[in-house]
Amino acid sequence: MPVKNRFAELQDEITAWRRDLHENPEILFDTHRTAAIVAEKLTEFGCDEVVTGIGRTGVVGVIKGRANGSGKVIGLRADMDALPIHEQTGLDYASKTDGAMHACGHDGHTAMLLGAAKYLSETRNFDGTVVVIFQPAEEGGGGGKEMCDDGMMDRWGIQEVYGMHNWPGRPVGSFAIREGAFFAATDQFELKLEGLGGHAAKPHETVDTTVMAAQLVLALQTISSRSADPVDPVVVSVTSFETSSKAFNVIPQRVHIKGTVRTQTNDMRALAEKRIRDISAGVAATFGGQIEVVYHHGYPVMVNHGEQTDFAREIATSISGGCDEAPIVMGGEDFAFMLEERPGAYILVGNGDTAMVHHPEYNFNDDAIPAGCSWWAEVVEKRMPISA
Template structure:
């Protein structure tokens, strides 16, 4: 592995930044402290422009290279944390109750800051770099809000690159999936309105729990009996809430969950089937069922040529043998996909030490990944905007 020496020289500074961000996690659109730190760092590094408040708490930095080229490369990192109570045991654990950087966005933010510091000091590229620090990636639509507020109108990019840490991959490896790389996602909320009663006289009720239990089972047929086998989809019911007493049949139950997909025709079919099943069960049981389904993530599609370019740049840092363009697509989702619908680019996964999965209360990001990620970000700029 050959981390850029200048970045390696301030690796301890990156660790300090990451630990501070980790200790003060903020949820989507609440990243006020994080955004303030990012903006101050970018100003201190000498970027030509620093813009705050884009997409709520988003920050964008602009840096010009030595040459007069007019091409622009965008680099993006996410900043938000998750509503999880930390149980990692690290000395710099979250000080904000019920908040945790369990997905490593503190690391992503730090890596992009490291790349900005190095590129601002060297400016060994011909063109412009746009550093995008995005809020609210975790299902709240931060990318879409930044785009709606003119992100790429104000800061047009020719190419765009992002990355994510991967505790499930070997340390020091980089993987990219050309083409569809991560699933799109819709979230659904289903409200069942029945009739409550005394639990000893259930014949007087129209029990929403029984209705809901039947519905949860029927929803599984969307995958097993309606989806073409060669077009993967995942439908998961993740909450089922009803009742508050031993002796009361409640009058209401709510169910929610997610659908993950790679094909537009499949998600259209799945959403339609969820609505049809709810309508049929409502009629059969004599209850009312309200359904709210909303698309939250698009399918993330990596440009094949830029995926190759990204892998080549990463190979200069981690070694060619440690990079792969044959990583299987993930059924997880990432709203960087919304940006890639507008600007061609690629998204990579960087492996690191540790075996606790993402979104787990015990997740620990390996600090050794920080100069690696920063170096990959910097090197793709130097290669795509070669002076």
């Protein structure tokens, strides 16, 4: 089954929706305009139920098939939020909001799922119910968790859930997926070092937090190189190093370090946290200083379920002629929360030779729309077929 003709017909309309969203990006849970547009279109399409305010600013639409003997309910999820990035694409539909940009393609995800919802509302060629989920705050806000915590899965009886993300560097409209652990758990840490400040010419009278912190940054790299099993991926990155002094001749009293930890298993996640705490305490004691470790647990590992992954791969192959094995991704994805509550799968669709996501020159490739929409629609029609 190649790309559905209906989506080729709708591509210009869906592209117009996408570019309007791109021009008007909204960050985290402040997706009020986007959510209103989504709700308006779902109502216009004739969805049987449209509910706003799920997970603060999320939107849910319900579409019932021509038959409902199967009792099946499938959820399809797209994210709506943008990133706090200043756009540098030069597009005629570039962001009109300074410091906000759809640099991850969530505008494309939302538009494609809207396109699929329009088609499914027109045809209803399935036996069961589809729940289209439009989620805020994927970029660090945990909007997926908020929607689950609002009881979304139980309220609509969702039995399986599917997600999709565009992927630069892959041929446009091609697909890739992997079973099991896919996207990484994303944790954050803060290390607050306290020493004894003083004159830079008299270091012997101080407890030098800069030297202590420098040693700590290097010591943390041994978690990956010496504490972790080499075949169990872990990334420990220090991303911020700030002292309490800006003067060239002052040894600072305090240093504040921030960083992130990415892991693919719960065991490695626990080990990385323990080693950060132990190494921090040891380095501080060695230099005679004090340290406070603040550890924030972020998104869990996103795990694709076996049966649903095989099915998602089958649908992708029917559309594009194949589906590659996706690599492990050390970035995070809060669709992980939905996959913890229900079986399902998450797939990548090619965005072509574009800038990478989270880059100020990135742009979603509208040529991916027919393939993405077709995958959503085929998931529904093939997973909940109408019996002959």
